[in-house]
Each structure stands twice: as structure tokens, then as C-alpha cells.
Amino acid sequence: MATQTNLSIDPRRLWDSIQDTARFGGTPKGGVRRLACTGEDKLVRDWFRAECEAIGCSVAIDRCGNMFATFPGRNPALPPIATGSHLDTQPTGGKYDGILGVLAGLEVIRTLAETGYQTNAPLMVVNWTNEEGSRFPPAMQCSGVYAGAFALDDALATPDREGVTLGQALDLIGYAGDEPIRADRFQAMFELHIEQGPILEAEQMTIGAVLGVQGIRWHEVTLYGQDAHTGATPMNLRRDALCGMAAVVTALQDIGRQHAPGVASVGLVENRPNSRNVVPGEVFFTVDLRHPDEAMLDKMEAAFLARLAAAAQANSLEVAQRRIWESPAVAFDPIMIACVKAGAEKAGLATRDMISGAGHDAAYIAALVPTTMIFVPCEKGISHNESEAATLEDCAAGAQVLLNAILEYDTRLS
Amino acid sequence: MATQTNLSIDPRRLWDSIQDTARFGGTPKGGVRRLACTGEDKLVRDWFRAECEAIGCSVAIDRCGNMFATFPGRNPALPPIATGSHLDTQPTGGKYDGILGVLAGLEVIRTLAETGYQTNAPLMVVNWTNEEGSRFPPAMQCSGVYAGAFALDDALATPDREGVTLGQALDLIGYAGDEPIRADRFQAMFELHIEQGPILEAEQMTIGAVLGVQGIRWHEVTLYGQDAHTGATPMNLRRDALCGMAAVVTALQDIGRQHAPGVASVGLVENRPNSRNVVPGEVFFTVDLRHPDEAMLDKMEAAFLARLAAAAQANSLEVAQRRIWESPAVAFDPIMIACVKAGAEKAGLATRDMISGAGHDAAYIAALVPTTMIFVPCEKGISHNESEAATLEDCAAGAQVLLNAILEYDTRLS
Numbered sequence: 001m002a003t004q005t006n007l008s009i010d011p012r013r014l015w016d017s018i019q020d021t022a023r024f025g026g027t028p029k030g031g032v033r034r035l036a037c038t039g040e041d042k043l044v045r046d047w048f049r050a051e052c053e054a055i056g057c058s059v060a061i062d063r064c065g066n067m068f069a070t071f072p073g074r075n076p077a078l079p080p081i082a083t084g085s086h087l088d089t090q091p092t093g094g095k096y097d098g099i100l101g102v103l104a105g106l107e108v109i110r111t112l113a114e115t116g117y118q119t120n121a122p123l124m125v126v127n128w129t130n131e132e133g134s135r136f137p138p139a140m141q142c143s144g145v146y147a148g149a150f151a152l153d154d155a156l157a158t159p160d161r162e163g164v165t166l167g168q169a170l171d172l173i174g175y176a177g178d179e180p181i182r183a184d185r186f187q188a189m190f191e192l193h194i195e196q197g198p199i200l201e202a203e204q205m206t207i208g209a210v211l212g213v214q215g216i217r218w219h220e221v222t223l224y225g226q227d228a229h230t231g232a233t234p235m236n237l238r239r240d241a242l243c244g245m246a247a248v249v250t251a252l253q254d255i256g257r258q259h260a261p262g263v264a265s266v267g268l269v270e271n272r273p274n275s276r277n278v279v280p281g282e283v284f285f286t287v288d289l290r291h292p293d294e295a296m297l298d299k300m301e302a303a304f305l306a307r308l309a310a311a312a313q314a315n316s317l318e319v320a321q322r323r324i325w326e327s328p329a330v331a332f333d334p335i336m337i338a339c340v341k342a343g344a345e346k347a348g349l350a351t352r353d354m355i356s357g358a359g360h361d362a363a364y365i366a367a368l369v370p371t372t373m374i375f376v377p378c379e380k381g382i383s384h385n386e387s388e389a390a391t392l393e394d395c396a397a398g399a400q401v402l403l404n405a406i407l408e409y410d411t412r413l414s
Numbered sequence: 415m416a417t418q419t420n421l422s423i424d425p426r427r428l429w430d431s432i433q434d435t436a437r438f439g440g441t442p443k444g445g446v447r448r449l450a451c452t453g454e455d456k457l458v459r460d461w462f463r464a465e466c467e468a469i470g471c472s473v474a475i476d477r478c479g480n481m482f483a484t485f486p487g488r489n490p491a492l493p494p495i496a497t498g499s500h501l502d503t504q505p506t507g508g509k510y511d512g513i514l515g516v517l518a519g520l521e522v523i524r525t526l527a528e529t530g531y532q533t534n535a536p537l538m539v540v541n542w543t544n545e546e547g548s549r550f551p552p553a554m555q556c557s558g559v560y561a562g563a564f565a566l567d568d569a570l571a572t573p574d575r576e577g578v579t580l581g582q583a584l585d586l587i588g589y590a591g592d593e594p595i596r597a598d599r600f601q602a603m604f605e606l607h608i609e610q611g612p613i614l615e616a617e618q619m620t621i622g623a624v625l626g627v628q629g630i631r632w633h634e635v636t637l638y639g640q641d642a643h644t645g646a647t648p649m650n651l652r653r654d655a656l657c658g659m660a661a662v663v664t665a666l667q668d669i670g671r672q673h674a675p676g677v678a679s680v681g682l683v684e685n686r687p688n689s690r691n692v693v694p695g696e697v698f699f700t701v702d703l704r705h706p707d708e709a710m711l712d713k714m715e716a717a718f719l720a721r722l723a724a725a726a727q728a729n730s731l732e733v734a735q736r737r738i739w740e741s742p743a744v745a746f747d748p749i750m751i752a753c754v755k756a757g758a759e760k761a762g763l764a765t766r767d768m769i770s771g772a773g774h775d776a777a778y779i780a781a782l783v784p785t786t787m788i789f790v791p792c793e794k795g796i797s798h799n800e801s802e803a804a805t806l807e808d809c810a811a812g813a814q815v816l817l818n819a820i821l822e823y824d825t826r827l828s
Binding site: 385 | 504505506546547548551552553609610611612628630632640641642643644645646647648649650651654656657659660661663664667670671674675677678679680681682683685686687688689690691692693694695700702704770771772773795796797798799800
């Protein structure tokens with residue numbers, strides 16, 4: 001394999017687009033708050049569509065708001081080679097998570113449009129709806145719909161914590177598209193993303209060649225006790241739901257530590273009635289378990305359920321618990337990985353083989369078509385945080401490797 | 415001591431007022447959500463003022479919204495004998511906490527107005543602003559201002575979690591009164607209240623003669639860690655603020671159990687950023703410590719601070735911690751207690767000596783004038799809960815003992 005060109009992306013143009021779009025939901029601390037299908041999400045979507053159309057792409061929007069921008073190739077009969085990621089963020093997220101992947105895709109097409117270079121296959125940049133899953137669980141929701149992991153109607157009926165559904169929210173921002181859900185929009189997918197972990201930075205590497213994604217299981221738990229007066233209710237007569245939750249949080253910390261490289265976390269808590277002088281009678285919380293090995297994930301989940309039952313019993317609580325999502329461990333496509341490595345070599349960069357700790361849209365897409373990912377470093381491995389940071393040089397290197405990898409793959413087609 | 419009359423309150427009229435006013439903030443589960451100085455609080459205040467004026471009371475409202483309804487006595491030179499409590503509730507509170515005390519005071523005056531019986535001193539019913547402290551901490555705030563425990567300006571500047579101050583909220587509902595804060599509006603205070611604990615019901619008693627109130631200390635804690643991705647952040651590199659809070663919640667449960675009859679609780683939690691796939695970087699929570707013995711309360715507080723420091727260190731967190739309120743243990747006035755016991759005897763009811771586990775407005779007022787409280791049972795001791803319940807018979811018995819006790823005290827005046 002060898003790429004046929006010496007095309008170079010424009011590092012400054014990519015960087016300016018990243019910084020420019022960060023104003024949509026920009027926070028005082030320099031992060032981004034752009035929850036899926038909010039007004040801020042609409043603003044960045046409108047910007048993205050306009051920029052794509054300005055360089056000759058056609059933009060299709062499907063029923064769950066996924067955006068597919070297609071740039072023509074020499075042979076319109078070939079299905080497109082796709083890249084992309086997501087433009088939504090966490091409640092206090094950063095400027096790079098997901099965004100780099102979409103805007104690097106745009107930069108690749110801008111580079112082609114500018115030079116007049118034509119690929120064999122059309123190129124496509126995708127913006128997947130609700131990757132973060134923070135407002136509407138689970139994460140990677142609409143790439144999951146695309147790949148058939150979730151039914152469209154179930155996804156559209158998913159409520160946020162205020163009771164607004166994904167479908168209603170999409171309607172409200174004008175991104176409930178007319179296009180049907182169909183899985184043949186592209187033939188292959190490269191997703192560029194920040195690592196969201198500390199390894200590349202620690203090893204002073206620029207490019208991660210991602211071999212797969214660890215397995216993920218999400219649970220929701222509600223513990224039911226009894227609201228009571230904090231002053232007049234003796235300790236031995238309490239049914240304190242928060243004490244039950246505290247025992248489970250500590251148990252999950254133990255379980256994560258005992259199953260490294262697995263991780264176990266509680267991210268979201270709703271304590272009720274949440275008043276200073278009321279013993280909490282009800283607590284809702286979410287549990288996130290991950291491990292690269294499904295058998296180990298089974299063990300972590302079993303340990304969690306046992307500790308949950310024990311905590312409930314010790315505090316005289318009732319439990320409602322449900323596994324709401326699982327994303328099995330994924331292995332990416334060897335040819336796609338080889339294209340990334342060749343693309344990096346052409347750019348003069350070494351690669352580091354990695355397993356992704358985070359879930360990504362590419363994990364669902366891998367079930368349909370040849371797929372892989374490219375990682376670049378982020379400062380201290382911090383992500384899902386307003387202080388998330390990446391350098392102009394690393395973002396540009398990732399976009400250049402993305403372009404090279406796409407061209408590598410394209411030379412195989414005719 | 416002996417009362418001079420055989421006046422009887424009207425059990426049904428009292429009950430109907432309790433049930434009728436429960437519609438102001440009534441919840442689907444049969445409780446009341448009437449946070450201090452909200453629109454619902456305004457509705458019940460307007461109702462209370464109109465009812466008091468309709469039977470010949472004058473109603474004064476002071477700068478922090480405390481309402482003083484005065485019914486004339488034979489000797490206008492005597493300072494009034496006061497009763498009352500509060501009409502605000504917890505976010506998911508009941509129909510009786512505080513409300514019984516105010517409406518029983520109204521019932522006492524209705525009984526006098528109806529029969530034409532005149533006391534020596536004027537009678538007064540007080541509705542204290544923001545007893546619950548749920549929206550604006552701390553509890554018993556405006557009886558505390560009346561008694562000089564808090565400066566008026568500090569109280570009015572207290573923000574709720576949205577940043578609205580007590581002063582702004584009072585303005586908004588039209589209860590920022592013109593009357594100055596002064597501590598000579600009455601010469602004695604009886605407060606009738608549900609027990610909010612399980613003792614009277616367990617012992618099948620109707621009337622608690624309250625000898626005092628246990629000491630209370632409130633703290634606010636914020637733990638600062640680092641937001642991070644739940645999938646890509648190894649357990650050993652995390653600074654998980656929620657894990658720190660969980661350790662403190664468990665520690666407080668231990669501390670409460672080890673210091674019975676003391677109690678220790680966490681009631682309010684704000685987890686940030688509160689997203690399913692973000693390791694929590696910041697948690698705010700409140701701590702409530704109580705004991706009848708101040709020396710034991712010192713020990714509980716020291717143990718809490720030690721365990722907090724240990725939890726922060728174990729999770730690599732920074733701590734901001736502050737004691738925001740203390741209410742020292744209080745002993746009520748022996749003559750006032752004797753009036754309650756005589757009043758109960760006249761009503762044919764035995765009394766049970768008790769220490770209040772909950773804080774009450776009477777605890778601050780006791781520093782100014784002779785003060786005591788009367789308790790009646792509530793079902794299973796449950797309070798600060800929509801399912802809080804008391805019977806017509808017990809409410810009426812409490813109101814009758816309140817009337818008798820006031821008349822007992824009044825015979826001592828001339």
C-alpha cells in the first residue's frame with residue numbers, strides 16, 4: 001500500500017475551526033456545555049452543515065438526527081469512505097472530545113476541495129447524534145441506532161431527566177430528519193479522537209493505532225428507604241437511602257481496584273428529597289463498569305450486584321436495579337488498522353497500539369463495516385472536563401494521518 | 415394554679431383548617447411542598463392574615479416576614495402571651511409540622527372570640543419565617559433573628575441554591591414587612607408541635623411536656639477532585655470526589671451509632687458534573703450533628719472532622735468545610751412546663767417528659783422569655799415526609815392543652 005499524493009491538511013484552519021465552534025455552548029472556564037439536541041447543539045449543527053455545503057458536500061439528516069455530509073469521488077457507484085465523530089459534549093465538557101473527529105473530517109474534505117484532488121470513492125463526514133449519553137442515556141445512542149443495536153422508536157422515546165424525549169428534542173431544534181435509518185451509507189469508517197487517557201502523553205507518542213474498545217455495562221439503581229426527620233429519628237430506626245448508596249460507591253471503588261485494568265464508577269446521583277434536615281428516603285444513581293475482557297466484566301458485575309444487595313439489606317432498603325446498556329468488547333478491522341499505520345508512516349510518525357477505554361461511535365459501526373480509530377494525546381489524559389486540552393500540532397498530526405489513511409484505503413478501490 | 419374557665423376548643427374546626435390550608439402547595443401524595451417565601455407560602459400567609467383579622471386580631475409583619483397576630487386582653491399594658499410556630503414546609507413535607515402550632519393558636523383565639531372570654535394579657539399567634547431552613551439555611555432562621563441569634567441583614571442576604579436571597583424572596587411575595595425587629599413583642603411563648611419522633615406513639619401517650627431541645631451543629635462540605643472520563647481513567651489515577659463523600663457518609667453513620675442518643679446525618683448532596691460517564695470532580699454536601707449533651711456533641715464533631723480529613727486524603731481530594739450553624743442545647747422554663755402539666759391534667763391527660771430531637775423556633779425564643787413546648791404524636795414518628803400523619807383527636811388534645819396552659823399562665827397576671 002502506498003498513497004498516491006502528498007496532500008497536506010492546513011493545521012491552522014483546523015485549529016481555528018475547533019476554537020471558533022467552541023463558542024457554541026462555551027463556558028467561562030474555557031470548556032463547552034453542548035448537551036445533545038439543545039439550542040447549543042443546533043447552533044454547531046447549523047454551522048457544520050453550512051460549511052460542508054459551502055465546499056460542495058450534500059448533507060443528509062436521518063430520523064435520529066445523524067448528519068451525513070458527502071463529497072463526490074470519481075466513481076459515484078462506490079459507497080463512500082466515512083470519517084467523523086460527534087459534536088455534542090458533556091455538561092462540563094471540553095473542546096476536543098468528538099469535535100476533533102468531525103472537524104478533522106471537514107478539514108480533509110476542505111483539503112481535497114482546495115486542491116481539486118479526487119478520490120475514487122466519495123468521502124463522507126458524519127456527525128452522530130447523542131454520543132455522550134449524558135442527557136439521554138445510553139452513550140453512542142444514534143450510531144447504535146444506525147448499526148441496529150437500538151430500535152429507532154426506542155431511541156426517540158428516551159426521556160431526559162426532565163421528561164423531554166430525544167424525539168421531541170430533535171423536533172425542537174429542527175434535526176428530526178426525513179432520511180430513513182439504513183446501514184449502507186458508507187463502506188468503511190475511520191474515527192479520529194483524543195485519547196481521553198494518559199498513555200500517549202506519558203510515552204511522548206503522537207498517534208495511537210486503536211486495536212479495539214473495552215466492554216461497557218451501564219446500570220441504573222434506585223434505593224428506597226424512608227424520609228425522616230434528622231433530629232428526631234434515632235439511628236437504629238432509620239432507613240437511610242444515602243447511607244446505602246455510600247456503601248455501594250465504596251464497594252464499586254473496591255471492585256474497580258481489584259479488577260484492573262477494569263474500571264467501576266458512579267457518575268450521576270439524585271438524592272431525594274435532598275434537604276439538610278431530612279434523612280434521604282430515596283437515591284437514584286448510575287453505575288458504569290468496563291473491562292477489555294468480557295469474562296472479567298461478568299465477574300465485576302456479579303460482585304457489584306452482591307455488594308448492592310448487602311448494602312440494601314444492611315440499611316433496610318428496597319432496591320430497583322436494571323442493566324440499561326451493554327457494549328461488548330470490540331476488535332477493529334486489521335486492514336483499516338494497517339491503513340492508519342501506513343498513513344502515520346507516510347507522515348513520519350510512529351504509532352502506539354492501544355485499546356480504547358472509552359466507548360466510541362466506531363465501536364457500533366465496527367459491527368457493520370471495516371472500522372478503526374486514530375488517537376492523539378490530550379493533556380494529562382483529562383477529558384469530560386472543561387480543562388480538556390490538546391495541542392495544535394497533535395490535532396494537525398491526527399488529521400494528517402486521517403487523510404493519509406483514507407487515501408491509503410481509497411487506493412484499494414477503483 | 416387552676417384555670418378559671420371550662421373553655422373547649424372546636425376539634426372539627428381545627429382539623430378542617432389544617433386540611434383546608436394543605437391545598438397551598440399540596441402534593442399528589444397528600445403532603446405539602448411549601449418552601450419558605452415561595453408563592454405557596456404567600457397563599458397560606460394571606461389566608462392566615464385574613465382569618466386572624468376576621469376574628470378581631472391586628473396583624474403586624476416585621477422586616478423578616480415574621481407575622482404577629484394580636485388578640486386584645488383586658489389589660490392592654492401587659493405584653494401578650496404568645497403561641498405559634500411556622501407555616502413553611504420541607505420540599506416534600508407534611509400537613510402538620512409547624513402548621514399545627516400556628517393553626518392551634520388560631521383555634522385558641524377563635525374559641526375566645528366566640529365565647530367572649532377575655533384573658534388578662536393580650537394573646538398572640540406567631541408565624542415565624544423560614545423555620546425549615548431547607549431553601550435558606552439555617553433552620554429556625556427568623557425566630558433566630560427575633561431572638562438576636564442572627565443579624566437581620568445577614569439573614570436577608572442568605573441565598574438559596576439558585577442565588578435568590580431571603581430578602582428578595584420576601585419582597586417578591588409582599589412579606590418584607592415594615593415593622594422593626596424587636597424582642598419585646600410578647601412575654602412568654604408556648605409552641606405546640608407534632609413530636610416528629612416515635613416515643614409518644616410507642617408509649618400510647620398523647621401529650622409530651624418538653625423539657626428542652628438537643629444541641630444542633632450544621633456543617634457544609636465541598637470535596638474537590640478532578641472530573642475525568644469513567645472509561646479511560648485508571649482507578650489509581652482518579653481523584654473521585656463522590657468516593658470521598660461516600661466514605662464520609664459511612665463515617666457519620668458510624669459516629670451517630672456510637673454516640674446514641676445523638677444522631678448524625680447527610681441530607682443534601684450536589685454531585686458535579688453529575689453525568690453517567692464522568693468521574694465526579696466536585697461534591698457539595700451538608701452535615702447535621704445533634705446531641706442533648708454539648709460535650710458529647712463536641713466529640714461527635716471532632717470525630718466527623720477527623721474522618722473527613724482521612725477520606726479526603728485517601729482519595730487525593732481538597733476540602734472546604736465550614737460550620738454554618740449551631741443551636742446549643744436548651745432547657746425550657748419550669749413555670750411554663752408546670753402550666754402545660756396543669757393544663758393537661760385539667761384536660762384529663764397524662765404527660766410524658768421529653769427532650770426534643772428536632773430544633774424548633776421555641777429553642778431561640780427560650781433565650782428571651784419563659785418558653786416551652788407541647789408535643790402530640792405523629793404516625794410512626796415520621797415527619798419531613800409527605801406521609802406525615804396525626805389524628806384529629808391528638809391535634810385537638812394538643813390544642814386544648816395549649817388553651818388550658820395559656821389560661822393557667824394568664825391567671826398569674828392581672
